Amino acid sequence: MASIISIQNLSKSYQRDSFEIPVLNNLSLEIEEGEFLALMGPSGSGKTTLLNLIAGIDKPSSGKLTVAGTDIAKLNESALAKWRSNNVGFIFQFYNLIPVLTAFENVELPLLLTNLSKAERKKRVELVLSVVGLTDRMYHYPKQLSGGQEQRVAIARAIVTDPTILVADEPTGDLDKNSANEVLTLLDRLNKEFKKTIVMVTHDPASAAKASVKRHLDKGDLV
């Protein structure tokens, strides 16, 4: 199977005042199409940093980073934004829904950047909300939902554009066991049924157990 994400000699450091903080050191990794990868490691090891680079919301300091056929390290700000909206679905630990928008409107948000008509958008939003099992919560606001439900809305928002890859940063980190299981089952289904490539950062071995591949990061190195 072909690599959908190809990372070669990737390094990343942050500038804080006059200090240079190295986070990732010369890291290489191949992720195959359809893979469900769990990225594990202690706090501060650079998991989120690596995920952000893969997802194109941050830029590497050096190295080559090809995702879905595009060398994204070379894209400029606006090309990268367009690339993200076409290729990446994001799931965050704290859901990051817009509080003044309903579940429906939150899921519709990424579609506003497409040429889809209102009717087509509605059809798609309703479809993905049914996939995550929230058809009856369509017109609820985030604060009227439980954490697990909020995260499922966030997953619906992530898949509504039918992206090439899904990235999830500790998607169950803020959930109780049952809700966490629901979310993991959902991700597993998206991987198996819908053939989505998923990169998931997690602390939790039980969560990682759902993944097909596990990798560990420690102090910026893959082990």
Added chain:
Amino acid sequence: MKILKLIFKNTLRHKLRTTLTILGIAIAVIAFGILRTVVTAWHVGVDASAANRLITRQAVSFIFPLPVTYKEKIASVAGIEQVTFSTWFQGVYIDKNQFFTRMAVDHETFFSVYPEFLLTKEELENFKNERTATIIGADLAKTYNLSIGDVMTLEGDIYPGTWNFTVRGIYQPRDKATDGTMMAFRWDYVNERMQQEWPERANDVGWYIVKINDPNQAAEISTQIDALFLNSRAETKTETERAFAQGFLSSTSAIIDAMNLISFVIIGIIMLVLGNTMIMAARERTREYAVLKTLGFSAKHIVGLILGESLLISAIGSAIGLFFIYPLIEGIGQVIPKGFFPVFHVESITIVLAVSAAMMIGLIASIFPIQRALKTKIVDGFRFVG
């Protein structure tokens, strides 16, 4: 604009904060409108002055009179079309607190030098044919319910005695800048009585009004006129009507200048209020902007969200302000003494100024939060803890 809905919803997020800001803008627009209206009303006297008219007055002060014999001499200067004169009469009509202008004028020439007072031929003829005739402004006629043929009785103060004048003409002001409350009667009639009752004050006029052919010659002609009377009993000072009006108003102009300044200070203050609201709002939404950017929304959208909200708030605020400004100005107009300001109404330029100032405020208040939202990197936005 698919983000329009989000702009509206964002505006309603902190209802109290938004409401207070909107009220602040409304009050600022009202205060600005009232102050500007007073300032413009004050300056109407100056603005109404024509560029082709000069005023010749006594060199020391316009309170001192000039001999009526100067008329012919002034008229001899080249470039002058016509010379007329008038005298400040004052007196009391009905009650002391009436401020409208009462003047004795040269009946032959006054209204041709002041074409902004519109009269019919017949009215003008009647004025010239009857020594006790008076011509009054339409606004004055309306206030006192006066019509042609009515007699107005003035109790003289500068010119003592009881004076009866018969209304023979009611002029229409040519434009909004023209005083519609003036009362003019004949100088020769006043002078005739002075000759009998107080001869040493006879044959004097207040000031001359000189209509010139070419406004560009104003300075030259002024110098020539004043040269005629150098070293005479009453030296003159000639200046353009505009300069004269400004001098006349200068005693109170410090207050007017202050009001003028305050009207802009108000704009500045409310800019800070809205700026603060927008900065707080944008700061609270740092994470959301990071989410939107992550999803592929561009700078254009972020600008639209913040600027849109800021403009929406200032638009609602100024709409409310404008809604109240007309009745308020109307009310104030009722309370201040009649004729204190010849013209007191909301100028359209005031509305244009108020609205564009409000929109400018909306624009400027959003600059800083927009800058910050755009500058913040996505990863830093997610790490931001408000």
